[in-house]
Amino acid sequence: MQTQRRGRLIVLEVVAFALAILILIPFFMILINSFKDIRESALFGLGLPSVWKFSNYKDVFEQANILRGFKNSVMISASVVVCVNLFASMAAFVIQRRDDKFMRDTFYMFIVGLIVPVSIVPTIKLMSDLHIKGTYFSLVMYYTAVLLPFAIFMLVGFMKSIPRELDEAALLEGSSYFRLYFQMILPLLMTVLVTVTIVVLVSVWNDFFGPFYLMTDSTKWTLVLQVFNFVTLYSTNWGVVFAFMVMVVAPVLIIYLFLQRFIIDGLTAGSLKG
Amino acid sequence: MKGRKYPLYFAFPALAVFLLFFITPTVIGFYYSFTDWNINADTISFNGLDNYRALFQEPRLLTAFKNTLIFAAAVTVFQNVLGLGLALILNEALKAKNFLRMIFFMPYVISPIVIGYIFRAIYHPSNGIINHVLNSVGLGFMAQDWLNNPKFALFSIIMTDLWRVTGFSMVVYLAGLQFISKDLIESSSIDGAHYWQRFRFIVFPLLAASLTVNVLLAMINSMKIFEMVMVLTDGGPGYTTEVFFTYIRNMFSTGQFGYATAVNLMLFVLVTLIGVPVLMGLKKREMEY
Numbered sequence: 406m407q408t409q410r411r412g413r414l415i416v417l418e419v420v421a422f423a424l425a426i427l428i429l430i431p432f433f434m435i436l437i438n439s440f441k442d443i444r445e446s447a448l449f450g451l452g453l454p455s456v457w458k459f460s461n462y463k464d465v466f467e468q469a470n471i472l473r474g475f476k477n478s479v480m481i482s483a484s485v486v487v488c489v490n491l492f493a494s495m496a497a498f499v500i501q502r503r504d505d506k507f508m509r510d511t512f513y514m515f516i517v518g519l520i521v522p523v524s525i526v527p528t529i530k531l532m533s534d535l536h537i538k539g540t541y542f543s544l545v546m547y548y549t550a551v552l553l554p555f556a557i558f559m560l561v562g563f564m565k566s567i568p569r570e571l572d573e574a575a576l577l578e579g580s581s582y583f584r585l586y587f588q589m590i591l592p593l594l595m596t597v598l599v600t601v602t603i604v605v606l607v608s609v610w611n612d613f614f615g616p617f618y619l620m621t622d623s624t625k626w627t628l629v630l631q632v633f634n635f636v637t638l639y640s641t642n643w644g645v646v647f648a649f650m651v652m653v654v655a656p657v658l659i660i661y662l663f664l665q666r667f668i669i670d671g672l673t674a675g676s677l678k679g
Numbered sequence: 680m681k682g683r684k685y686p687l688y689f690a691f692p693a694l695a696v697f698l699l700f701f702i703t704p705t706v707i708g709f710y711y712s713f714t715d716w717n718i719n720a721d722t723i724s725f726n727g728l729d730n731y732r733a734l735f736q737e738p739r740l741l742t743a744f745k746n747t748l749i750f751a752a753a754v755t756v757f758q759n760v761l762g763l764g765l766a767l768i769l770n771e772a773l774k775a776k777n778f779l780r781m782i783f784f785m786p787y788v789i790s791p792i793v794i795g796y797i798f799r800a801i802y803h804p805s806n807g808i809i810n811h812v813l814n815s816v817g818l819g820f821m822a823q824d825w826l827n828n829p830k831f832a833l834f835s836i837i838m839t840d841l842w843r844v845t846g847f848s849m850v851v852y853l854a855g856l857q858f859i860s861k862d863l864i865e866s867s868s869i870d871g872a873h874y875w876q877r878f879r880f881i882v883f884p885l886l887a888a889s890l891t892v893n894v895l896l897a898m899i900n901s902m903k904i905f906e907m908v909m910v911l912t913d914g915g916p917g918y919t920t921e922v923f924f925t926y927i928r929n930m931f932s933t934g935q936f937g938y939a940t941a942v943n944l945m946l947f948v949l950v951t952l953i954g955v956p957v958l959m960g961l962k963k964r965e966m967e968y
Contacts, residue, residue, distance in 0.1 A: 417768050418775070424765070425782045428842070431797045432785070434808065438800075449800040449807055488696070496693035502685045511690065518701055520954045521947055522903050524708035526931055526940045531704050550700035553693055582686050611790035613906040614924075618931075629790050633910075636796060643800070650793050661788050665781045668788065673850045 435654075439647035446644035461648035468639065469649060473624065474631040481544055481627060482609045488549040489556050489605050490598050496553075497560030498590055502572070512561060518554035525618050532619065539621050547619060548609050556601045563597045564590075603671035610657065628653050705947070712941035718934025730941040740942065742918050743926040746833060747949070750922060751901040753837045754844070758897050759890070761841065762848025767878075769849070770856045780853065783846035791843065795910030798839045802826050802911075826912050829919040836911050836920060840901065848893045855889030856882070895958055902950050923949075 430451070438446045439461055441454040465471060500508045528547065532538040537546075567590065575585045591598075609615075616630045626634070635649050661668055712730055716723040734740050765783060769776050786794065801808050802825035810822040825835040859882060905924035908914065914921040914929070923946040930939035 414771060414773070417771055418773055421765070421768050421773060421775075421779050425779055428782050428786060428846070430808065431794075431801060431842070434801065435797055447806065449803055450811075451808065492693040492696060496690040499685045499687065499689040503687075507687075508690070511694065514702075515697065518697065520899055520950060520958075521705070522943070522950055523701070524704045524940065524943050524947065525927065526936050526943060527704040527708040527711055528700070530711070530936070531700070531707065546696060546700050549696050553697050553701075557693065582689070586689070607788055611788075611792075613790065613792045617906075629792055632790075632796075633792060646796070650796065654789055654793055657788055657790075658785070661785065662781075665784075669780065669784050669850055672787070673847065673854060 432654075435647045435650055439644060439651045441644045443642045443644055446642070446647060449643070458644060461644045462652070464645045465635075465649045465652060468645070469631055469635050470624075471628070471631065471649070471652060474626055474628040477541075477625055478610055478627040478629070481541060481548070482606055484541070484545045485548040485552065485609050486602050486605050488545060489552050490601055492549065493553055493556035493560055493601065494591060494594055494598065495586065497557050497564050497594075498586055500557070501561045501564035502569070512557070515554040515557045518551075519558060523551060523614075525614075529618055539619070539625070541625060544615055544619050544625075547615055548605075548612075551615075552605055552608065555604065559597055559601060560594060563594060567593050599667065600671040603668055607657075607668075607672065708940050708944060708947075711937050712944045714937045716937035716940070718936070723937070726937075730938050733938065734941055734945070739918050739921060739926060740945070743921040743923050743942075744945075744949075746920060747902055747904070747922045747946075749833065750837060750840075750904060751898055754840050754901040755894060755897040757837075757841055758844050758848050759893050761845045762893065763852050763886075765845065765849040766852035766856060769853060780850065783849055785846065786843045787847045789843075792906045792910055794839065794843055795907045798835075798842075799826065799911060802835055827916050829916050832912050832916060832920045836908055839911065840904070840907060843907075844897070844900075848897070851889050851893050852886060855886045859885050891958075895954070898957060899950060899954050902946070902953070 434449065434451060437451060437453065438449060440457050440459065441461075442456060442458045445454060496511075500512050529538065532543045532547075535543075537543040571589060572585055575589055576582075580588075610627075611629060612627075613629050613633065616625075616627050617633070620626055620630065623634070632649055632653055636646055639646055711723070713725055713727060714723045715726040715729070769779055773779065800806075804810060804822075804824035804827070807825070809825065813819055813822045823831050825831050903924065904922055905928070908920060908922050908925050909928065912920045914925040923942065927939050927942050927946075930936075930942060
């Protein structure tokens, strides 16, 4: 019985590792090919390069303004994190606490936003009518609008577990609603805000759809949009293209390796709350 | 305590941004879908049902509709079957459980567009890894031009997306399995319940919440698929892998804005018609268990 069980475990372990290799091969493929020259990298092989071409990485820096893209991605992601966390937590606070008809309707409206797709062409038109088309501001607002429903959904769920007596005590002591929100509620929401932040960062950093439609000026492109454009221009030299992709993926993966527990829990906890 | 009036204005920033940048485009989209709005016209004028009439006579829309549904159905089913299978394996007290969990989840944090490019290389007809492997194990007859063969192109896109999202479902199921007490599983195995029965009658019903989340998210997200298809096949060969968002993008880039908006509205209706009843149905099922 015991040996049979151990045997079964070993089989399962082998299956699991074999599948894990399937996940890892594509990552290994771009990494190893990013060090190959133009001819060898076009073969997409998994072998070591005959000559290590580290200059591919230098070429990326010379040909694409990667630092600018990086700066744009960081700036846009950070702004969306601030807007979503602040607006969503403020809204969730009163949506859950008031719990009247208007607030319930508001909540359902946000829930609908969780399901339906963005109407992209009218969004572009709206941005140009508001004279903000192609600005960082327009992209930040677009992302905030798209990500608010998820954040509010999570935060309202969590607000229920914060006892009203806490509010009552603070308000009786003469605290204003603003102080109550900033000094009591916000610190208690911190764990959920970490989750929201992770979801927002991963979604915005990796998104292509938004900047593809909304950013026409190449100096404001995010890294992901730069990759797209770079491949269109340089797809004859896969070594350099792969080097670019490694540089886009690397920061995300490094952070992921260190904070994997938080990131996995964050990205999935949100969904389980429902 | 009931008398407390929490100030409404706390909700204003969120409401303002959401109403202006999400609801407004959706609502004006209804209007624009009934206009001849395009890149050449100076003015936008109402043209009644013309866009919709054209839309329903356009075989490309039908193709996009069909492909979106096939893609969504296949990804939803297999993402859940594979994700659940992996979760059950990892739940069996494997030593490397956390390490494996980290590996399987990894593709989910990477930009889908980069994944698209990586798989374009992997599917390459003469140099790609897949055909190399098939040739070297004597299965060369199965080698394909994966992305340019109309019979396999959509299948290849589905496989790529499964590679990306299966780990997500796995983690959600793993979290669900954690709530099921070990006693419950073990006592039933003493009773002689076989693995399949135990799974069917005890474990699976208790995973209802995880199933709801996984099915709903998989369906909604896969109907909105865009960049992966654009990078892998751009709807080709011909229009054989066209989905809603690649079609919208094409209509947009040829300047047919009113028409593109009408197509977008069709997707809106489709997602709502499928998403809302499924959400209701699954929630009800979850209650019953």
